[in-house]
Amino acid sequence: MSATLADELSDDAIVLGAEASDWRAAVRLAGAALTATGSTTDEYTAEMIRAVEDLGPYIVIAPGIALAHSRPSPAVVKTGISWVSLTEPIEFGHAANDPVRLVVGLAATDHDSHLATMSNLAGVLSGDLDRLLEATDPEQLRAIIRENTQ
Numbered sequence: 001m002s003a004t005l006a007d008e009l010s011d012d013a014i015v016l017g018a019e020a021s022d023w024r025a026a027v028r029l030a031g032a033a034l035t036a037t038g039s040t041t042d043e044y045t046a047e048m049i050r051a052v053e054d055l056g057p058y059i060v061i062a063p064g065i066a067l068a069h070s071r072p073s074p075a076v077v078k079t080g081i082s083w084v085s086l087t088e089p090i091e092f093g094h095a096a097n098d099p100v101r102l103v104v105g106l107a108a109t110d111h112d113s114h115l116a117t118m119s120n121l122a123g124v125l126s127g128d129l130d131r132l133l134e135a136t137d138p139e140q141l142r143a144i145i146r147e148n149t150q
Contacts, residue, residue, distance in 0.1 A: 004146065004149060005121060006146045006149070008080070009082075009083055010138075012037045013080065013081060013083060014082070014141060015030075015083070016135060016136065016137070016138070016141065017085060018086050018087065019086070019087055020090055023052065023057075024049055026066070026103045027045065027048050027052065027066075028049070029103065030045075030084045030103045030104065031048055033084065034080050034081075037080050037082070038078065038080075039079065039081075040107045043073075043075040044073065044076055047070035047073060047075060048069060048070045051069070061097070062125065063096070063097045064089070064101040064129060065097070065100065065125060066103045067104050067106055069106040069107065072109055072110055072111070076107045078109060079113040080105075080107045081105065081107075082104065083102070083104055084105070085101065085102055085132075086101050086103070102133060106118070106121075120149070123149050124145050124148050126148075127147075
């Protein structure tokens, strides 16, 4: 994967200062952004929600961060990523990592592209999360991501 995470996050993939009433609404926002970029169909959003309903809040991967995703499926058109920062943190039901302030949506066509995107994302999220969450527009967010990946 030659593109950086900042390059993959188009304006349509970024939702900053979002309001969500619960974890399902937060996942729907991440899914809608994936659909807006042409990465997935609406069915993928339903698959992401079903995964949490079936398996629990395993998608809350670190304090304040949820990685909304499901298995590769026909609902994934192309590998994509979305970024949703929340104005008010949301409880997902995770014992250690709630509440969530950032929901990253991930859609992958296959296991290898999933791992490559996860690797790029891990590098970004190991940086200053507060600074990432304070971004007020997509270009500022991409600039902060670029700083965190150099």
